[in-house]
Amino acid sequence: MSIKEQPKNSGHTMADGSKMKPQKRLYDPETRRSSHAEEARTLAQQHVTATLCSISKQHDGHPYGSFVTYAMHEGQPIFLISGLAEHTKNLMKNPKASLLISENSAENPLASARVTLVGACRKLDEEEVGAARETYLRHHPSAVAYVDFRDFFFFGLEVSAVRYIGGFGKMSWFEHDDWITAEPDPLSEHAHEIITHMNEDHEDAMVLYCETMSDAQNVQSAVMTGIDRYGFEMDATQTDGVHPIRIAFSHEVETPDEARIELVRMVKEARKKLAS
């Protein structure tokens, strides 16, 4: 079970006793979206560098953060690390570990999504190395230069708990089963391309979606900001300012082509609504 903490943007009390003002929402908050576990799996899949935290052998009981390259293999982050490195010595003594993977958006760092995978990090067994090696080298082709060094080993982090922070007030803890059953978003690697295309060529369609499928009115402009298997997000500008809008697809979309077909179908649906 995933325990989601609700956004509480009216929860902070200022030193002077005043509170933050929440913004009016122009779409159904129940609109289907990725689960936190799905977002976290997607984030892990998109990156190849992270921070590995181990328990320091040299500095008694201190947590030790180190920079690592990784690849996701069957839901498990895998590493190719040197026996001479601090983290390797640490893990050999104590396998307790975590891995922080972060978007690290330079503009607004605290709004960036990040995930901490907590678990035991151990040297992979002989029989596990073959498939892991293949996955790792696909993500890190230059590692072929040292993958056969005798002092380099494949390690894997067995994820037991996950902390996901998707931005301000969007966070949850979940366990192994939620993590392992969630699938990374199939549109993720194409999202940038789809968004660019929609914003360059189909703003009219997006204004139409906003006006017929959300509570936005007199929309002056709409910009796509995100897309995933379940739907898409826009920033809609109306007279009182810019509002986020999320609209769901009628079914789960797996490929850019399926997304295109669904977006075209939705324009037709929107035009019908407008005409009726």
Add this chain to the structure above:
Amino acid sequence: MSIKEQPKNSGHTMADGSKMKPQKRLYDPETRRSSHAEEARTLAQQHVTATLCSISKQHDGHPYGSFVTYAMHEGQPIFLISGLAEHTKNLMKNPKASLLISENSAENPLASARVTLVGACRKLDEEEVGAARETYLRHHPSAVAYVDFRDFFFFGLEVSAVRYIGGFGKMSWFEHDDWITAEPDPLSEHAHEIITHMNEDHEDAMVLYCETMSDAQNVQSAVMTGIDRYGFEMDATQTDGVHPIRIAFSHEVETPDEARIELVRMVKEARKKLAS
């Protein structure tokens, strides 16, 4: 005392028993350069986001990595963190911590410089907050929006030990005193500008430096790759390939203007050598 591990690029044995071939060095390895502590202090000064490692309260004995914004204040990383955040709860229970600050160069991740600061991370006392707050807000002006929330606190990491990795085979451990007495490089924030200027307008001068102040010969081109208070680095292309060259200044340089004056003086010195 700093314990520097020497580069061992002939040290790795391949699975087939062969060894890596070291490259011939065209400059004096004793050429003055920043100490590892100075490089580490410079790196810490250049960044504002990092990974904080604490000991998980919720997941017994596991190290917990979280994304943080920080600022350097009198050699100490300081944080403005929420009492609701995992890392804050962890540190309240156990102050043992580390902070990983990393360049994270996308092109060649394992060659990027990174530093792990190990120590105790505690809530700052009332009398420490004033100056820390000022430093923090200078580096994170948008934090003014929540610095006065009642559930946000300033924490500081008392650095007791430092692990610095400057790239392949360039690494050391050092203690509090080396860390605190080292000064960040004063040219650091101007380095990019100086390097761009030199590469755009003064390649002839750099070829001259290489030919008269290093063992390079018949240099076809030279590109500046780094500059610091003690000297500068170039990639020199000669018939057998590209070689790194480091040349020291005659004295410590503190400002871009001092660097310019010294670089001009060195051209004159080089011309004299060539004429003699």
